[in-house]
Amino acid sequence: MKRFFKIFLIIVFAGLFLLTFYYLFNKGKSVPVEYTTEQAFVSSIVKKTVATGSVVPRNEIEIKPQLSGIISELYVEAGKEINYGDLIAKIKVIPNMSNLNNAENRVNRAKISLDNAVKDYNRNKPLFDEGVISQQEFQRFNLALNNAKEEVSAATDNLRIVRDGVSSKSGKASNTLVRSTIAGTILDVPVEVGNSVIEANNFNAGTTIAFVADMDKMVFEGKVDESEVGKLKLGMDLILTLGAIEDQKIPAKLEYISPKGVDEQGAIQFEIKAAIINNDNVFIRAGYSANADIVLESKDSILVISESLLQFDKAKKPFIEVETGKQQFEKQDVTLGISDGLFVEVLGGVTAEDKIKSKPKETAKSADQAPSKKGRRGKR
Numbered sequence: 092m093k094r095f096f097k098i099f100l101i102i103v104f105a106g107l108f109l110l111t112f113y114y115l116f117n118k119g120k121s122v123p124v125e126y127t128t129e130q131a132f133v134s135s136i137v138k139k140t141v142a143t144g145s146v147v148p149r150n151e152i153e154i155k156p157q158l159s160g161i162i163s164e165l166y167v168e169a170g171k172e173i174n175y176g177d178l179i180a181k182i183k184v185i186p187n188m189s190n191l192n193n194a195e196n197r198v199n200r201a202k203i204s205l206d207n208a209v210k211d212y213n214r215n216k217p218l219f220d221e222g223v224i225s226q227q228e229f230q231r232f233n234l235a236l237n238n239a240k241e242e243v244s245a246a247t248d249n250l251r252i253v254r255d256g257v258s259s260k261s262g263k264a265s266n267t268l269v270r271s272t273i274a275g276t277i278l279d280v281p282v283e284v285g286n287s288v289i290e291a292n293n294f295n296a297g298t299t300i301a302f303v304a305d306m307d308k309m310v311f312e313g314k315v316d317e318s319e320v321g322k323l324k325l326g327m328d329l330i331l332t333l334g335a336i337e338d339q340k341i342p343a344k345l346e347y348i349s350p351k352g353v354d355e356q357g358a359i360q361f362e363i364k365a366a367i368i369n370n371d372n373v374f375i376r377a378g379y380s381a382n383a384d385i386v387l388e389s390k391d392s393i394l395v396i397s398e399s400l401l402q403f404d405k406a407k408k409p410f411i412e413v414e415t416g417k418q419q420f421e422k423q424d425v426t427l428g429i430s431d432g433l434f435v436e437v438l439g440g441v442t443a444e445d446k447i448k449s450k451p452k453e454t455a456k457s458a459d460q461a462p463s464k465k466g467r468r469g470k471r
Contacts, residue, residue, distance in 0.1 A: 128414055128446035131396045136431050137389040140322075142363060144313025146333065146379040148304035149366075151278065155297040156269055159289040160184040162282055167301060171277045179301050180269040182288065194250040201239070201246040208232075208239035269300055278302040278377055309367040309375050311343050313383055317359040322387045323348055329365045334380040341375070342368045343383065388429050395434040400447050401425075411441060412448035420448045 163183040167173060211232045219229040279302045282288065291297030311331055315323065323345065331341040347364035354360075365383065369375060401409050409427055412420035423445075428436030441447070 123418070125418055125452045126420070127449045127452055129397060129400060129449045130446060131394050131437060131441050131443050133392055133443070134395045134434065135389070135391045136393065136395060136429055136434060136436055138387045138429050138431050140315060140319040140385050140387055142313035142315045142329075142383040142385060144311055144363075144381060144383065146309050146311055146331075146367065146375055146377065146381050148275075148278075148306060148377050149308040149310045150273065150275070151302060151304035151377070152273060153299040154179055154269060154271060154301040154303060155291050155299055156180075156182055156288050157290055158182065158184060158267070160267070160287070162284050162286050162288060162300070165280065165282070165284055167277050167280060169277050169279050172275075173271050173277060173303065174274045175271060177271045178268060179271055180282075182267045182269065184267060194246070197246040198243070198250050201243040205236075205239040205243050208236040212236045271301075271303055273303055273305065275303045275305040278304050304377060306375075306377070307369075309369060309377075311365040311367060311381055311383055313363055313365075313381070314353075314355075314360040315363055315385075317352055317361065319385075319387065320348065320352075320361040320363075323363065323385065327385060329383045329385050331365075331367065332382045332384070333375070335376070336373065336379075339373055341373065341381075344368065345385070390429060390436060393428070393436045394441075394443060395436055396441065396447065398430060398433060398435050400449060401427075401435070413441070414446040414448065 160182040162180055164181040166178045166180060173179075212235075215224060215229055215232045218224045219226065280300070281302075282298065282300055286298075288298035288300065289295060311329065325345055325348065327345040329343040329345060331343055333339065333341065343365035345363060345365045347362075349362040352359040352361045367375065396411070400411055402411065403409055408424065410422050410424045413423045415421045423440055425440035426438040428438050430436070
């Protein structure tokens with residue numbers, strides 16, 4: 092009985108050993124990888140670069156007062172269309188007390204001088220009529236009277252300017268009335284009635300009462316990388332995509348390329364500007380963000396391959412692997428042309444009949460099960 096049990100255990104262990112050996116043997120056997128192939132095909136390539144930026148008015152100005160004071164009235168609001176010379180605001184002058192006192196004292200001195208000049212004139216006029224004094228001497232008193240009258244007028248006018256901001260000689264052209272210097276649209280009114288404003292001078296930029304711009308003339312302002320700026324030329328066509336109007340493509344024409352780059356986080360960027368060719372059906376607001384597609388180079392009816400087929404040797408020289416037999420491939424150098432990032436032009440080293448090594452079949456099968464991309468061509 093014991094002998095039978097021993098034989099049974101030996102048979103069991105031998106079977107387990109054989110099964111384990113068979114499993115490990117099959118597992119260690121390498122399964123050959125099969126690759127799919129693709130072929131070159133004739134197509135077109137458009138090489139583009141994208142500039143990011145925004146849309147701004149070509150002419151935008153700040154309306155500032157010609158004197159300091161308090162806003163007493165506002166006649167406009169953001170979005171309103173105005174013409175040249177239209178009223179924007181009215182300013183109430185708060186006079187400087189020192190300047191006001193000086194102006195009043197000047198008026199008083201002028202009146203005193205006028206009284207004296209009148210007395211001298213009246214006293215010497217009869218003497219001149221009787222021939223007691225010469226005409227030359229009398230002219231001196233007459234001139235003094237006229238000068239005194241002019242000084243009173245000037246001093247009174249100066250007092251009105253200091254106190255009220257209005258000159259009797261200026262009439263409607265009062266400095267207290269702020270008018271638009273261009274025709275356009277009010278973009279913003281950053282002040283309210285009651286706000287204090289100051290005039291612009293050599294020491295102060297002054298208070299902006301309104302921003303006005305001509306919205307019919309818009310410009311795209313963006314930046315491009317230094318690697319692309321050398322390929323740009325004035326007059327190139329741009330296609331703008333606005334963040335706020337996604338279904339519209341706005342044409343523009345390149346009119347400015349900055350001669351100097353700016354370092355932004357380690358990358359040198361160059362400013363560009365393009366005049367927007369707008370149609371009346373699209374209203375473009377100032378400040379819209381925009382992306383500009385700039386066509387750098389394009390070629391039609393050329394032989395292309397997918398960039399994913401390319402390999403590079405240690406010297407960074409491109410090559411492909413061409414099928415010479417069933418699942419047998421041979422390295423072949425290629426000469427490349429322009430690329431759009433997905434497809435690349437081949438100038439030599441491959442023909443439309445060559446079958447080029449692509450992805451392993453299992454990888455390709457998994458990729459085919461994923462959402463497919465339109466326009467995939469040349470796969471075999």
